[in-house]
Amino acid sequence: MFYKKQGLPEEESLVVCTVKKILPNSVFVDLDEYKNIEGMIHISEISPGRIRNLRDFVKEEKKLVCKVLTVNRIKNHVDLSLRRVNLAQKKEKDMQHKQEQKAEKLLENLAKELKIDIKDVYKNIGYNLIEEYGSLYDAFMEIIRHNHDLKNLNSPENYRTSLINLIKEKIKLPEFSISGTLILSSTEPNGIQIIKSSIKKLYEIAELKKYKISIKYLGAPNYKFDVTANDYKTAEKIITELSNEAILLMKKSNSAAEFKR
The missing domain is CATH 2.40.50.140 (Nucleic acid-binding proteins)
Incomplete structure (x- = not known):
């Protein structure tokens, strides 16, 4: 390193x-x-x-x-x-170390692009990123997730612009998927329409909030419910939010909903 x-x-x-x-x-x-x-x-x-x-x-x-x-x-x-050191701790630390090594490689690419020495890259922007965000990898994730322009750093504009472009080109956010089963049932005469409307509403909420979801019919009354997000905590929050919404929607129409893992 x-x-x-x-x-x-x-x-x-x-x-x-x-x-x-x-x-x-x-x-x-x-x-x-x-x-x-x-x-x-x-x-x-x-x-x-x-x-x-x-x-x-x-x-x-x-x-x-x-x-x-x-x-x-x-x-x-x-x-x-x-x-x-237990196995889980070892795996997590190994992963963090490898992530930081990959982040350093990206700064090496920046040095090649700007045709300057790697020491100058660290002097002009690398050390500033580490001081501000704790590590290069954490800094790059903030740029990707929150579209930071790095104007908060005391770094030359050409370094900032070139680095941001490289990060967006080379780094893809990790994705985590979790799933469960939505159990939707209705004894109302228009029960099928109630279920379809509830599912449609969940998709509308997901589209509005830019959630990535999938609801697939497994066989009455079960529906496979998948949520994909950039981290497990966010995915868990989304699946809980929309499952509760499904329960409320079905209840308003004198019908029932349940979510199971």
Whole structure:
């Protein structure tokens, strides 16, 4: 990674490391995200249970995700744990690290487009993005999701314009889909029309609010209800909102609706 954080990580945080030296009772690693910071993993923090040979668990140059146990700010040293990182935490940290690496690649593309050194790109806009948004990836997601023009940054206009164009060209928002079953029933003489009207109304609401939904007939009284959004939380909010709307619409017509996962 080109960009390295200054200082030391916080205790309890997760860090990406590269194994550099393996001793009989400890492993020394470099913290990939930090500048010139070394960490140590004691044999007791490698894996639960007895360890006969550390090399059965780690090898030189292997990438690890570790938890920060203690930080010595005088010696610039960090004690780490490998065994206290669960699989979900490892996957999430790995994903964040890869996302940031991809974001750095985009800045390299910007340097090529502007025909300047990558150091100048960071000096003129990269560091400003990290300071304002926390990371390059988070900055790029804000630009895509909220159409930020980056005028809040103290960066030259040609850098801002070229970067925004590159981001829109290269980055696509992730999509998350969730689904359930709408159970729509009516004993009214015009029950079929009531159900059709309710479904039509849900589509109208979705179109107005720019939701991505799909309602497909499975066989009376069941309808497959799919919602797609840029994140799980938003998808969950939409499916709850529209399911409740379906219940209200059907109830107004003396009919019934229910939503099930």
